[in-house]
Every structure is written in structure tokens, then in C-alpha cells.
Amino acid sequence: MPKPLIAGNWKMNGSRAALAEVDAIAAAAERANGVDVAICPPFTLIEPAVRKVEGTPVAIGGQDCHWAEKGAYTGWTSCAMLVEAGARLVIVGHSERRQYAHETDEEVRRKAEAAIAAGLTAIVCVGETEAERDAGEAEAVVARQLRGSLPTDGAERLVVAYEPVWAIGTGRTASCDDVAAIHAAIRRDLRAILGDAAGAQVRILYGGSVNAGNAAELLAVADVDGALVGGASLTAAAFVPIVEAAAAQG
Ligand code: PEP
Numbered sequence: 001m002p003k004p005l006i007a008g009n010w011k012m013n014g015s016r017a018a019l020a021e022v023d024a025i026a027a028a029a030e031r032a033n034g035v036d037v038a039i040c041p042p043f044t045l046i047e048p049a050v051r052k053v054e055g056t057p058v059a060i061g062g063q064d065c066h067w068a069e070k071g072a073y074t075g076w077t078s079c080a081m082l083v084e085a086g087a088r089l090v091i092v093g094h095s096e097r098r099q100y101a102h103e104t105d106e107e108v109r110r111k112a113e114a115a116i117a118a119g120l121t122a123i124v125c126v127g128e129t130e131a132e133r134d135a136g137e138a139e140a141v142v143a144r145q146l147r148g149s150l151p152t153d154g155a156e157r158l159v160v161a162y163e164p165v166w167a168i169g170t171g172r173t174a175s176c177d178d179v180a181a182i183h184a185a186i187r188r189d190l191r192a193i194l195g196d197a198a199g200a201q202v203r204i205l206y207g208g209s210v211n212a213g214n215a216a217e218l219l220a221v222a223d224v225d226g227a228l229v230g231g232a233s234l235t236a237a238a239f240v241p242i243v244e245a246a247a248a249q250g
Pocket of ligand 1: 168171209230
């Protein structure tokens, strides 16, 4: 079984003062054997966050990147820039970027390829909207996103996050049965796209209103190899119990 990863996505939240939370998260991560822990703060906090976690097992990541190495792309950040700032991973294709920045599967794939080529771990997000789930299309939507968004090389630095859009930031989570069904389908798709051995190793995270109260049961579902956590990653008090729940499964 792949080592679980608990990754926090701070979105457009946080400040230098909030980096005190990273100290407390890093202290907890040192005690959480067998779990990888990451925090993805806004770009401006990556470098100071990296300094905070030096010598600890916590990795710092970005929330987006561009596929080009450099150039006339106002407002974007390249993977090389993330690496220079000390990031070790990057989230690509988060539903908020797919929705508000109109990112396509093709763009997400190019970002993931660039991230992996730069030595970063790419967390590729997929997930259906509520209308798509109600129409019985959840599995088909996720399969289509995977086919379009996944790089076919560098599986050792690839993570997939299944995040049903309707569960993000809403306090609603998918049922364990629904999570099990989609994660099993993702595992099958990963094996088909990447080959059997590589597809078996890629971690599949669940994301969508994960918190201290529901983490243990979600992390116990087959093929759930960790969690991508938004709101509950902003404070150590909310995030550390999720890391501990992952450690307890080991
Ligand atoms: C996310 O944005 O990736 C996320 C899962 O958010 P939340 O945990 O707040 O639902």
C-alpha cells in the first residue's frame, strides 16, 4: 500500500503570522510515523514556510503552476520558480481553477508534465459537480478528466486527488461507499493509463470537507491513500488530528 499523504491546501488564506501553524503542524508530523505531510500555502508564503519546515518531514507546495519555464505570462509562476522557492509539490487542476480560471484537462496535463519534469510531485485534482453526480455521471466525468489531465510518464511523482466539487468547502462529504466506488474506478483507470505496476503505486487522495471527525472513516476506505484538506488545514488544531488519524491506520 502506498504511504499515505495528508496535504493541506490553504487556498488564498494565510499570512506570515499564520506560519506559526506550520510550526505546530511540523512538530506533529515528526510524531506521525508512516505519513507524508504537506502544506500548500499561497505563493508569497512558500519560501518562509519552507524555512519553517527545514529539518522536519513536512513538504511545502504550490497551488498552481505554468507549464512554460519562463516567458510573457503575466501573473503566472513556473515550476522552476516553485523549485527555487523550495517547494516539493504542486496542486494542479483544482476545481476552483477549473471553474474560475476555466482550466481545461489539456492545460492541467501540461502543468502536471512540467511539474514532474521539474522534479516536483504533481497532485492532479479531478471530481464531478453535483449536477453530474445527480445525473449518474460521476464515474464517467472522473474517467474523462483522468484521461485528459494525467501525464503518462513520471508516475512516481504523481498523486491524484478525487475531490467531488459539491463537497469542497461545503461541510458535506461523499459517503464512504461512493468514495470506495470512485477510488476503485480511479485505480482501474490509473492501471489502464499508466500500466499495472505504476498505476498501483500512485496515491489517490480524497478531498472535500475532510475534518477531525470524519478523517478516520474516510482514510479507512480501500484505495484512499490520504487526503487533500482545505479549510481544516488552516490551523494545526484542525489539521493535526487528520494527520494522526492517518498515522493510526498504519
Ligand atoms: C480543497 O479545496 O481541496 C478542499 C478539499 O477543501 P475543503 O477541505 O475545505 O472542502
